[in-house]
Amino acid sequence: MADKDKLTYWELRAVRNEQKAHNQANDKVDVITNAYLRSQDYLTNQVDNIYKRYFGDGQFAEEQIKDILNTTVSPSELVTLQALAKNISDLQSKKQVVDYLSALAAKGRITRLEEIKAKAYISVKRAANIELKESTDLYTQVIQEAWNQATAEGIIGDVTKDVQLYEKGYAPELDKTNRTIKIVNPNTGKTITKVKAIPDKEIKTFKQLSDSYVKEALNQRWQGKNYSNRIWNNTDALADKLDELFTTQSMSGMSEYDMARAIEKEFGTGIYNAKRLIRTEANYFHNQTKLDGWKAHKVKEYQLVAVLDNRTSQICRKKDGQVFLVKDAKCDGAEGNYPPFHVFCRTVAVIHFANSPYTGTRTANNPNTKTAFQLKQNKTYQDWEEIVNQSK
Incomplete structure (x- = not known):
């Protein structure tokens, strides 16, 4: 028979575990934010170098800037771009970058404008790679902990059935001959239920979820997409916004300072989208796994x-x-x-x-x-x- 304190503890723990998942998401948000900021700093420095080296005080006409940006860069720059993509481990992100660079290499010549656009694209995908890794690690942990919680709550749900019977005045009677415990209504003498008096094996740890369940849960589509699709879509959108910044018209009309602020703004939007995604998805995986666990334990x-x-x-x-x-x-x-x-x-x-x-x-x-x-x-x-x- 469970006591009041235990029931209160577990009900409160359900809320606290969600808060724990939220806090774990915050820790990952810090790592992901730093990845985006590193990409932002890298790209800003690359653009600053162009401004300082070619634009000087910025007193250039649009046609002059167009000529500068259309100059061909050294073939060795393609090797530099390939090296930037070397540490991308996510297969989808890596394929996107490889396809991008292959299309660039096929042109025979790479302009300075194309080079900075490529650096923008790769820097975003490097951030996406870290976001995907950190998110996957978090969601895997959240799924396992939520399953453990649902398992515990399912066991407690069974215990409360006995508690409620006892609170109604129903009394347990031990039948030593048949090794059973009967719950009897003292007013009618009617047996409400019978339980075999065989002790359960001690539960030392909850069963670890199978890799297949975790993989299936991570790949589950919610409102048409799973989390990895959303990361790729968000970073594609960021890359497109940066691509729009690097045009002859934009760069001739912006000072070095204005361009840095514009880059900062776009990465700020990317960071916000990453925060929104990881916190919402952590809540989804936490609750969805508990739901699966409750169904398995007939809650x-x-x-x-x-x-x-x-x-x-x-x-x-x-x-x-x-x-x-x-x-x-x-x-x-x-x-x-x-x-x-x-x-x-x-x-x-x-x-x-x-x-x-x-x-x-x-x-x-x-x-x-x-x-x-x-x-x-x-x-x-x-x-x-x-x-x-x-x-x-």
């Missing part, structure tokens, strides 16, 4: 728990506290009943102990008083908002 219901603060979206405010059947779970953005419901979504699905007398509490923050307080698990965002407004 019946789940409840939505939104983070209680002023940043909570209108979508998640309305969904907070709602209970659904596991078999009906559907991840479909705001139209679905299973998180994530939007980008940067922080709502988590937790196992719902139907009719459990142990509701427990969760920690909520009051932005007006800068303090934390305990809120019953069955309270919703609207209840939190009412309490916070009363403290003004």
Whole structure:
């Protein structure tokens, strides 16, 4: 029989584990951001060299700049470009770069403008390579931990059935002859259920997920794409934006400083897209793996728990506290009943102990008083908002 503290602990742990996945994503975001910034610095320095060497004080007409940018670079520059791509390990990104350089080499001559465009493309794909590696490592870890959590919750769900029977006044009776335990209604004498009195083997560790499950989960398409497709698409878009910067017209109308700021702006957008992607996908993998685990352990219901603060979206405010059947779970953005419901979504699905007398509490923050307080698990965002407004 489980006690109140254990049930409260596990219900709270479901929320804390999602926060752990969020924190792990933050660590990866730092690594990915640094990769983008390194690519940005490299490209900015390359462009600065062109400005300093060929444009001087910038007093050149567009036709003069066009002539400069159309000059042929040394064939050795192609070797330099190939060396830049050497450390790209992701097969898709590597193929894209190889195809790009092959098309460039086939032209017979490479202009200075084509060279800087190629450096922009390769620097972006180098960042994409690191983003993909760090994301894959994170999601693999999140999937395993979420499965362990779902397994534990499934076991606890079985335990709560016995707890609820006992709380209703039903009493266990031991039948030593048949080595069974009967749960009996003392008012009617009717046997509610029977359990064989054979001790379970000690569970020392949860079973590791198979490589095939993890691979299948990582390749799963969500809203038409998987995370690697989104990384490639995002970095392709960044490369296209940079390509548009490096034209005769743009470079004749921009100072060295303005060009550096323009490069910074485009990489800033790329970093934002990477942050948005990894945090949203981490939430998706965390919740989706728990859903698979719950199905495997025949968990019946789940409840939505939104983070209680002023940043909570209108979508998640309305969904907070709602209970659904596991078999009906559907991840479909705001139209679905299973998180994530939007980008940067922080709502988590937790196992719902139907009719459990142990509701427990969760920690909520009051932005007006800068303090934390305990809120019953069955309270919703609207209840939190009412309490916070009363403290003004």
